[in-house]
Amino acid sequence: MTIDIGGGTFGMSxxxxxxxxxxxxxSEGSGHLGGDDFEKALRDYIITEMEKSKKYNLDFKNxxxxxxxxxxxxxxxxxxxxxxxxxxQKNVKFEIKQLDGKNDFTINISQDQYKELTKKLLExxxxxxxxxxxxxxxxKKKVKYSDIDEIVLVGGTTRAPNIKEILEKFFPGKQIxxxxxxxxxxxxxxxxxxxxx
Numbered sequence: 001m002t003i004d005i006g007g008g009t010f011g012m013s014x015x016x017x018x019x020x021x022x023x024x025x026x027s028e029g030s031g032h033l034g035g036d037d038f039e040k041a042l043r044d045y046i047i048t049e050m051e052k053s054k055k056y057n058l059d060f061k062n063x064x065x066x067x068x069x070x071x072x073x074x075x076x077x078x079x080x081x082x083x084x085x086x087x088x089q090k091n092v093k094f095e096i097k098q099l100d101g102k103n104d105f106t107i108n109i110s111q112d113q114y115k116e117l118t119k120k121l122l123e124x125x126x127x128x129x130x131x132x133x134x135x136x137x138x139x140k141k142k143v144k145y146s147d148i149d150e151i152v153l154v155g156g157t158t159r160a161p162n163i164k165e166i167l168e169k170f171f172p173g174k175q176i177x178x179x180x181x182x183x184x185x186x187x188x189x190x191x192x193x194x195x196x197x
Contacts, residue, residue, distance in 0.1 A: 001148045003167070005125075005157040008034040012129065014136050014143060025143060026136035028128045033121060035157035041117045042079045042109070046094060049107055056100040071099055080156075086111050087159040115162050122162055129170060145170050152177045 004011045011029030015022045051060050059065045063072075074096050085092040091110045099105045115122070136143040148171055157163065158178070167176055 001150070002152045002154060003158055003163070004029075004153075004155040005033075005035050005038070005163065006155040008036050010034050010125065010128065012132055014132065014148070016138065025138055026132050028132035028135075030124070030128060033124050033128070035155060037121055038118050038157045038160065039076070039079050039083060041121060042083065042114060043075055045117050046075055046079065046107070050099070050105060053105075055103055056105070057102065058100050067100065071096075074099065082109055083114070083157065084159050086114055087161050087164075111161050114160070115165075118160075118162060122166060125163070126166055129166070148174060150175050150177060 002013050002015060009029060009031050010033040011027065013027040014025040016025055047060065050056055050058075056071075058068050058071055060068065062068055078094055078096055082092050082094050086109065091108055093106060094109050095104070095106045097104050133143060133145060151167055151171060151174055153159075153163070153176065164176060164178075167174075
């Protein structure tokens with residue numbers, strides 16, 4: 001089974017492998033549930049905290065303001081880093097030096113906090129997983145969670161601990177492969193698919 005949460009999409013597939021041949025048993029996904037959505041959940045929280053402090057010389061409402069655009073790009077980049085770090089440690093410092101050209105911004109983000117911020121997205125992921133197994137069949141026999149031997153995660157957001165927790169709940173004791181370069185695997189898969197077309 002493969003799980004992919006890339007920039008703007010979420011997808012999962014059940015594959016049957018025999019030697020170097022594979023057959024897709026079922027797929028489920030959404031173009032409105034991807035890595036960008038998980039990042040946005042953290043980003044919106046961070047921006048709200050910045051606005052509350054009232055110490056930054058930024059017009060948070062004027063999205064065309066040059067200073068705001070510059071700050072927004074810094075926030076976006078730091079959010080991506082923090083999400084990756086949360087897969088390795090329980091607490092991560094979100095920090096941007098001279099956010100408005102003068103004042104620094106620092107806040108601690110915990111795994112539990114990030115889990116709460118992305119709760120609705122995670123619930124949607126669970127629903128998609130259940131939908132996949134409701135439809136998947138091999139030789140007219142329904143595929144069960146226990147039929148899955150291995151799980152491969154690709155796409156940057158699959159590094160987040162929350163996704164792994166869902167999989168451990170549905171597939172207890174199953175091996176979850178995260179040793180691939182999550183971003184490269186997506187690009188390589190797309191290239192292989194394009195070549196076959």
